Amino acid sequence: MARTHTSRVDKLLSSMGYGSRKEIEKMVRAGRITLDFAVLRDVAKRIPITPDLAHRMKIDGEALDPVAGIVILLNKPLGMTCSHNDEGALVYSMLPKRWRSRNPSISTIGRLDKQTTGLLLLTDDGDLLHHVISPKRYVKKTYRVKLARPLNGTEDELFNSGHLLLENENKPLAPAEMEIVSETEVLLNVTEGRYHQVRRMFAATGNHVEGLHRERLGGLSLPDSMVPGEWRLLSKEEIASIFQ
Numbered sequence: 066m067a068r069t070h071t072s073r074v075d076k077l078l079s080s081m082g083y084g085s086r087k088e089i090e091k092m093v094r095a096g097r098i099t100l101d102f103a104v105l106r107d108v109a110k111r112i113p114i115t116p117d118l119a120h121r122m123k124i125d126g127e128a129l130d131p132v133a134g135i136v137i138l139l140n141k142p143l144g145m146t147c148s149h150n151d152e153g154a155l156v157y158s159m160l161p162k163r164w165r166s167r168n169p170s171i172s173t174i175g176r177l178d179k180q181t182t183g184l185l186l187l188t189d190d191g192d193l194l195h196h197v198i199s200p201k202r203y204v205k206k207t208y209r210v211k212l213a214r215p216l217n218g219t220e221d222e223l224f225n226s227g228h229l230l231l232e233n234e235n236k237p238l239a240p241a242e243m244e245i246v247s248e249t250e251v252l253l254n255v256t257e258g259r260y261h262q263v264r265r266m267f268a269a270t271g272n273h274v275e276g277l278h279r280e281r282l283g284g285l286s287l288p289d290s291m292v293p294g295e296w297r298l299l300s301k302e303e304i305a306s307i308f309q
């Protein structure tokens with residue numbers, strides 16, 4: 066049976082962005098932290114790190130943030146960058162400010178361009194991140210693509226051929242499936258995540274992508290009910306559905 070990991074309360078809360086270990090010590094001394102409804106008095110107390118801690122521990126009466134091992138689903142708004150240090154609006158600014166100081170840190174699983182919207186995952190689980198983005202896993206990404214000009218009829222065969230070579234690259238793209246919605250709109254399924262991949266695929270056909278929205282990642286869909294900028298944590302089942 067796997068052993069439950071434990072941590073000193075000051076170390077744990079500091080790694081979750083609640084402040085320095087000194088600051089946590091002050092919070093404990095001030096009686097601001099409770100565990101199972103009892104005020105915590107010992108900053109050196111080792112706490113078992115289990116997901117239910119988020120319900121059992123409270124700080125100033127507020128439930129603790131989720132412990133490490135989280136996956137966040139965000140409906141990425143237009144104009145936001147998937148970077149920790151770019152100038153301008155970053156996707157991380159959509160999450161609680163404290164979460165930017167977590168260790169392990171939260172990163173996006175792959176990236177969407179600034180002008181791309183839709184399903185974006187973020188996690189502090191490095192193994193999961195690598196599994197999802199690994200080309201060997203063939204996790205299908207579905208994009209709704211709006212085009213500046215009508216399709217010319219060659220796209221489907223070209224994208225499916227496994228021979229399309231993007232500019233400045235020497236390895237052809239894996240086959241991609243395309244479903245036509247209208248003459249200027251398609252759903253495109255790709256299994257890789259190369260730089261500006263979808264935009265460059267259509268540029269190779271003489272077209273231009275005007276709107277790009279990711280709707281699906283593996284078996285996980287972005288719910289219609291989630292408005293741009295909205296986010297929530299994924300359940301274990303939803304995380305597993307990515308690989309289905």
Ligand code: URA
Nearest residue numbers: 178181261262263264
């Ligand atoms: N392909 C692109 O060109 N941009 C994205 O953001 C995602 C896929």
